[in-house]
Amino acid sequence: MSLFPTRIERPFARLDRAAIGAIVASDRHLLVQGGMGIHTSDGLAGKVASHRGAALIGVGTISAVVKTEEHFRREIRRARDEAPGGFVGVNLMAAVDKDHFEASARIAIEERVSFVVQGAGISREIVKWCRAGGVPFAGIVSSGRLAAIYEKWGAEFLVAEGAEAGGHIGDVGHPLPGLVDEVLGATALPVVAAGGVDATDVARFFAAGAAGVQMATRFLACSDGDAHxxxxxxxxxxxxxxxxxxxxxxxxxxxxxxxxxxxxxxxxxxxxxxxxxxxxxxxxxxxxxxxxxxxxxxxxxxxxxxxxxxxxxxxxxxxxxxxxxxxxxxxxxxxxxxxxRIAEKTFAELPSAKALLESLEDLLASDMGTLLAASA
Ligand SMILES: Cc1cc2nc3c(=O)[nH]c(=O)nc-3n(C[C@H](O)[C@H](O)[C@H](O)COP(=O)(O)O)c2cc1C
Structure with a gap:
């Protein structure tokens, strides 16, 4: 059996600037599960991407880091089976070795993922490959300056990642609330706020103008996912x-x-x-x-x-x-x-990704109401 299909059954939806604009115009926002390397986010993307609620559209991200080509492709197809027509992107790290980086980009484009997002370094090449391959590109940024560069290069959206994030941190002196304002001021692209975001912060970032929020750590503490x-x-x-x-x-x-x-x-x-x-x-x-x-x-x-x-x-x-x-x-x-800020104390209490998203919907319904009342 060929690993390289010419026709994708039940393809993912493209997550480009226009699609995000339409979501925000319908009073909904993106809830992105951040890609986490070395197996930590495996098994989550499809579960998150199958959420389409009153206020949130779930977006899954698969990490390519240290996966063999077969493993990476298997993970993408698993998400496609779990969330046909959903938004599932892949996270590529520019810091990984060149052969692996190129192979991962090729697979992502062949599999027609919803978007490619790049962390840990910048590479203009990947933006060009994605544009040529018809896959939206998103940049992870820790400054307004980088946001403007990515916009010029042709990115479709940006993830503003603050110092509160997990794993490698671009700029330890740049907390998220200020960064979101800075990035929104530097670009007209849709911006997703990432880094230390907890359920109680979500409405605030939406009210500040973010098109979505990204959570990674919170999804580590849920009952789904292949992490040990x-x-x-x-x-x-x-x-x-x-x-x-x-x-x-x-x-x-x-x-x-x-x-x-x-x-x-x-x-x-x-x-x-x-x-x-x-x-x-x-x-x-x-x-x-x-x-x-x-x-x-x-x-x-x-x-x-x-x-x-x-x-x-x-x-x-x-x-x-x-x-x-x-x-x-x-x-x-x-x-x-x-x-x-993770409230659960025992393994048995861990929510599924689905339950997590549903509870966010409930909280958001009341938080947005409070924010709107305060600004009236
Ligand atoms: C275990 C772990 C692994 C991560 N691996 C990656 C990675 O491979 N590439 C990347 O761009 N970001 C990676 N991140 C960052 C997350 O995708 C996310 O943007 C960041 O942690 C902010 O969300 P959080 O504060 O909710 O964790 C990782 C984070 C964690 C906690």
Whole structure:
């Protein structure tokens, strides 16, 4: 059977500027599930994208990070089966190695996903490929300046990601509320607000002019999704003191994670050279690479590789240990600042993605009413 269909059954809907404009004009907004790398958001996109409520249109995002081509394609088709005609995009990281980046972009365009969104670096090439392939492109921005650049390049919408976000953070000094205002002022493109967003913030960002909000951390703490149960457990009963910023081996960027033995060791300067990944990628390796260092990041961007494996740590090992093995001591559990606002205390209480979206609809109905009354 060919992996490259010429005709897509039940295609996704395009999420371009016009489609978002029509949604906002109908008094609804986007609720985007943020793409999370290394298995953490697998299985969520279709569930979120099947939500079409009175106030919110669900949008799913699949991450391409460290997936084999087969795995990436399988995940896209799984979402298409779960949400036929829905909005499902893919998240590509510009920092990953060039072959993988190009292969992921090709698959996304072949599968006619709703949009491609790019994080961790910028690449003009991907905007051109998407335009040529007829797939809307969205940029993740941490400044109005970058927003204006993306608009000029032909992006269809923007995700303004503030310092409260999980995982790698573009600019640790740029909290979301101010960033949203700055980005809205710098571009005419639709803007999705991301980073630390909790249910109680949603109405405020819509009232400020955002076309949608993006949540990632909140979806880690739900009963759906393939992340290891221990990853979900790590999100229960946490306070701000349980969260820490580390220096990632990816370009030395800051990244937010749940504090554990691993992050404490990193803070003491301990280094973790790469280990064999055969347990995860099998004999064929990652894109044919079988050594402990699978060169997952683009040349010159990995601090671990650049130091001859004497400094920093292997990001793929650390994130796989968390998301796939659920190793709470040796894994790196990326999370966002909103972890401290997750109300559920036990695993049994975790809501499904569907229930989460329905409760957001209910809250929004009352919050929007209050905001409208206040501004009348
Ligand atoms: C575990 C985890 C993994 C993430 N992986 C990626 C990624 O691969 N690419 C990316 O652009 N953003 C990634 N993010 C950022 C999220 O997509 C999202 O934009 C951000 O966390 C803001 O939402 P939140 O504060 O609700 O988590 C990740 C976040 C988390 C928590």
């Amino acid at each position: 149960p221990a990853f979900k457990e790590m999100h229960l009963g946490r306070t701000c003191d349980d969260v820490t910023l580390i220096t990632s081996c990816v370009k030395g960027m800051k990244a937010r994670a749940v504090r554990n033995d691993f992050t404490d060791a990193l803070a003491r300067g301990v280094s973790f050279p790469p280990r064999s990944k055969a347990w995860y990628f099998g004999d064929k390796g990652y894109h044919g690479r079988v050594k402990p260092c699978v060169e997952c990041l683009a040349d010159g961007l990995c601090l671990c590789r650049a130091s001859g494996f004497k400094e920093s740590f292997c990001i793929t090992d650390a994130l796989l240990a968390a998301a796939v093995k659920g190793d709470t001591k040796n894994g790196l559990f990326y999370t966002g600042q909103s972890i401290a």
